[in-house]
Amino acid sequence: MVPASVERWIRGLSLAAVLLCLVVIVLGAYTRLTNSGISCPDWPECYGHLTPAGAADSASAQERYPGRPLNVDDAWHEMIHRYAAGTLGIIITLITALAIASRGRIVGSVYAVVLFATVVAQAVLGMLTVTWLLKPPIVTLHLLFGMTTLGLLWWLWLALQRGASAAGRVPAPAAAALRLAYRLSLLGLAVLAVQFFLGAWTSANYAQYACPDFPTCQGHWWPPHMNFGQAFVLWRGIWVDYQGGILPNAARVAIHFTHRLGALAVTLVLAGACGYVISRRALSAARPYAYAVLAALVLQLTIGITMVLESFPLGITTAHTGGAALLLMALLALVHKLYTMLGARRAPDGSR
Secondary structure (H helix, E strand, O other): OOHHHHHHHHHHHHHHHHHHHHHHHHHHHHHHHOOOOOOOOOOOOOOEEOOHHHHHOOOOOOOOOOOOOOEEEEEHHHHHHHHHHHHHHHHHHHHHHHHOOOOOOOOHHHHHHHHHHHHHHHHHHHHHHHHHOOOHHHHHHHHHHHHHHHHHHHHHHOOOOOOOOOOOOOOOHHHHHHHHHHHHHHHHHHHHHHHHHHHHHHHOOOOOOOOOOOOEEEOOOOOOOOOHHHHHHHOOOOOOOOOOOOOOHHHHHHHHHHHHHHHHHHHHHHHHHHHHHHHOOOHHHHHHHHHHHHHHHHHHHHHHHHHHOOOOOOOHHHHHHHHHHHHHHHHHHHHHHHHOOOOOOOOOOOOO
């Protein structure tokens, strides 16, 4: 028998981790957009110190990196992001330890280990982002693993809610509609994952500014001079400094335009999946979750369009990443609700 206090601890830590992971994702976007990603050229310290203030007060700190003078404000952006990410890692470590100590009765041990391995991989990617000078594949993976960490934490918290597995089941005749709704939601999740890659790739290659108008791109519905051959080359050498980007404009236009096409695909698939759930009386228990997905989708589209029309102000551009995270959480909540309505007795984390 697992003590109730342990379950309460895991549930509380899971919620804290979800909220902190959201903050870390937004801080990461802000750090990237302010070009602060390699303002501390070493890792995990900053010019050999725990804080930028310590580096600024040290006469010898910057001698280690003579080609990269210290900018204290930018360095604080980077270090605050690191502090938050480190705190998140500690919380996830505690969740993993409690899961293993409870022998998988609350949280499946395999699930907890996967979560821990994901955050370790994320830390390694954070280090490589700095030490490998903002390589687009590393920056892209860094964002994708951040979203994966958020998704795993959010799914864990949903699975830990009492009564989640038994609520909202549908009668047997409606089982076919439920299975189709579940598959459509999974398709939406897959399309959203591809869009996350395209969004991260756009940001990592500084291609967000390549289409400064909307709904057209550089005055065209289909820009005539796009270089797809250069746009998606994954590796160009280890010591190339990517700060500010190195791709020609035609390649950046191709990346940005592909991201817009991805947004259209996400909109169509999610609208279709949610519309199907809302239209089926037997799936009424899942309707609030479908409405939440549509609301998050509208919010994200509004942020994205406003971002372009207002010439990419920092606050709105940062919010675009936060909106993507909220959309992921809303969609996962719908997937989880449909999953539990299927009558499963054991969730993927092995806790039920």
